[in-house]
Each structure stands twice: as C-alpha cells, then as structure tokens.
Amino acid sequence: MSDGLSSACDPSARSWAEGLSRRYPILDRLSPVLVREFCRRARTVDIPAGAVAFDEDSPCTSLTFPFRGAIRVGRLAHTSREILLYRVRPGEICILTVSCLLGRTTYSARGLVEKDLAGIAIPADLFERLVAECGAFRAYIFELLGSRVTALMQLVEEVAFHRLDQRLAAILLRRFVETGATQLAVTHQDLADQVGSARETVSRVLESLENDGGITLARGRVALRSAAALRDVAGALASRERKMP
Known part of the structure; x- marks a missing residue:
C-alpha cells in the first residue's frame, strides 16, 4: 500500500491529489508503482x-x-x-x-x-x-x-409497473430526504426529464399532488406540506424512502 496520492504526486499536483484522496480513499490503497503512474498520467x-x-x-x-x-x-x-x-x-x-x-x-x-x-x-x-x-x-x-x-x-x-403520480411522489420524497429541506428548487421540466414524460403531463400530476395536500407549487419551486400525503400516493415506492417527519 502507498503513502497516498498527495505524498507521491509532484508539488504542483498536490492540491488536487489531497482533495481526490478525501473523496476517493480507495486510491490510497494503490501500490506505490500505481500511485506514481496515476500521478504521472492523470489530467x-x-x-x-x-x-x-x-x-x-x-x-x-x-x-x-x-x-x-x-x-x-x-x-x-x-x-x-x-x-x-x-x-x-x-x-x-x-x-x-x-x-x-x-x-x-x-x-x-x-x-x-x-x-x-x-x-x-x-x-x-x-x-x-x-x-x-x-x-x-x-x-x-x-x-x-x-x-x-x-x-x-x-x-x-x-417505469413498468407504477403510475406516474406514484413515481413523482416518490421522487419528491427522496429529494426532500436527501436535501433535508422543505422546499426544492426544481422545475416541472426537470421532473419531466427525470421520469421521461411530457412537461404538460407532469404539471397536471403535480397539481393533483398539490390538491391532495402533499405539496405547494410555486414558480421553479416545490414546497413540502405533508410527507404523509406524498407517501399515501407513492404507495409501495414510499417504503424505499427513509422516514420523514
């Protein structure tokens, strides 16, 4: 095992080598020969x-x-x-x-x-x-x-077995959990791209989720109103998401 990228790379490369080691600690398990080759050929x-x-x-x-x-x-x-x-x-x-x-x-x-x-x-x-x-x-x-x-x-x-409203509810739940926020900066087009559907269709589904009390829509934003309401719509997909308050 090597002493790590930062110690093996030239001084000019140590700034990125240290950051890379922190994010990819597996690279510090390379042999000294491989570390030197990595430092020499990386761009x-x-x-x-x-x-x-x-x-x-x-x-x-x-x-x-x-x-x-x-x-x-x-x-x-x-x-x-x-x-x-x-x-x-x-x-x-x-x-x-x-x-x-x-x-x-x-x-x-x-x-x-x-x-x-x-x-x-x-x-x-x-x-x-x-x-x-x-x-x-x-x-x-x-x-x-x-x-x-x-x-x-x-x-x-x-995609094959769940309705679009279930998928969108699950995606929003996941985003709220991952960010820890109650408001997401996301457009209807962003969500349409994620699920592979037309923006107009996604907009109608989001409005339905809003009417059900799960979210509040604003221009370029989606705010959480009730995680429980989103879970009800997501159904089985909600069980894959971590617990939310």
Missing part, C-alpha cells in the same frame, strides 16, 4: 454546466473522478424525451463509463453536466491496469457495478 478536467460530457455512440477513452459538480446520465427516446438513469456526484464514478471501458464499447446514453464539473481523468489503459493489479480497487469497482445495477432494476420496475 485535470473542467467542463461547464450545460455541456455534454459524453454522448450516445461516442467512444469511451478515460474515467473521470469528479470532485466538484454533477453529471446527469440519461437515455434519449425517439421522441427526444430523456429519462434520467442516475447522477454522478463528487465521490462517485460513472458506472456506464466503467462498463464501456471494461467492455471496450461506446456509450449507450448521454452525460450532461448539470453543475460546473471539475475532476481528474485517467486514460482507459491505466484504468484497466488498476483493475488488473489492485485487488481492492477491483473489488471497489465491482461493488459499484452491483449497486448501480440494482438501482437501475428498481428504475425499470418503477
């Missing part, structure tokens, strides 16, 4: 919000470790509507990228930068070497793959 990545990080059918040549910002990964339908698959935030890596690198295939979805992205990227061949030569890193990657596949299976179940 900084800065992508502004609204830019496309990767697109469907584009080649996959590197893996990014973000330490600021967020990427939304979604699949476009022939109607140009997009369904959100997952988000990549600091401390996480894009499992679609991992899958493409391991399978040496092109991307099957699009990654859109939601918030200005800053991170460190390593080339495909170095990623393959980390997986091959470091058992801890390999286990970390496989664990991430497993958890993401489980989450995507849940998404397929929600």
Whole structure:
C-alpha cells in the first residue's frame, strides 16, 4: 500500500491529489508503482454546466473522478424525451463509463453536466491496469457495478409497473430526504426529464399532488406540506424512502 496520492504526486499536483484522496480513499490503497503512474498520467478536467460530457455512440477513452459538480446520465427516446438513469456526484464514478471501458464499447446514453464539473481523468489503459493489479480497487469497482445495477432494476420496475403520480411522489420524497429541506428548487421540466414524460403531463400530476395536500407549487419551486400525503400516493415506492417527519 502507498503513502497516498498527495505524498507521491509532484508539488504542483498536490492540491488536487489531497482533495481526490478525501473523496476517493480507495486510491490510497494503490501500490506505490500505481500511485506514481496515476500521478504521472492523470489530467485535470473542467467542463461547464450545460455541456455534454459524453454522448450516445461516442467512444469511451478515460474515467473521470469528479470532485466538484454533477453529471446527469440519461437515455434519449425517439421522441427526444430523456429519462434520467442516475447522477454522478463528487465521490462517485460513472458506472456506464466503467462498463464501456471494461467492455471496450461506446456509450449507450448521454452525460450532461448539470453543475460546473471539475475532476481528474485517467486514460482507459491505466484504468484497466488498476483493475488488473489492485485487488481492492477491483473489488471497489465491482461493488459499484452491483449497486448501480440494482438501482437501475428498481428504475425499470418503477417505469413498468407504477403510475406516474406514484413515481413523482416518490421522487419528491427522496429529494426532500436527501436535501433535508422543505422546499426544492426544481422545475416541472426537470421532473419531466427525470421520469421521461411530457412537461404538460407532469404539471397536471403535480397539481393533483398539490390538491391532495402533499405539496405547494410555486414558480421553479416545490414546497413540502405533508410527507404523509406524498407517501399515501407513492404507495409501495414510499417504503424505499427513509422516514420523514
């Protein structure tokens, strides 16, 4: 095991190396040889919000470790509507990228930068070497793959077997829990993109949730009125969310 990225990298790279180690402690378990190679070949990545990080059918040549910002990964339908698959935030890596690198295939979805992205990227061949030569890193990657596949299976179940009002109620519950807030800065279009539906349809469902007493709508915002009312609508999907007051 190495002494860590920050001690192995050149002084000019230590600022990002320290931050990267805090968010990705698995990197400190690389061997000294792999750490030196990581420091030598890593490059900084800065992508502004609204830019496309990767697109469907584009080649996959590197893996990014973000330490600021967020990427939304979604699949476009022939109607140009997009369904959100997952988000990549600091401390996480894009499992679609991992899958493409391991399978040496092109991307099957699009990654859109939601918030200005800053991170460190390593080339495909170095990623393959980390997986091959470091058992801890390999286990970390496989664990991430497993958890993401489980989450995507849940998404397929929600889309196939649950009504739109149930899905929206569950999504709002999840957002309120994750943020710890009683008011969300989110538009009807944001939610429509997440569920892969038309904005007009989502607006009607949100108005129904408001009439049921679960939320209050304002321009660009959704406020929580009653978590219990949202859980009643979400039904079985609500059991996947943590308890709320």
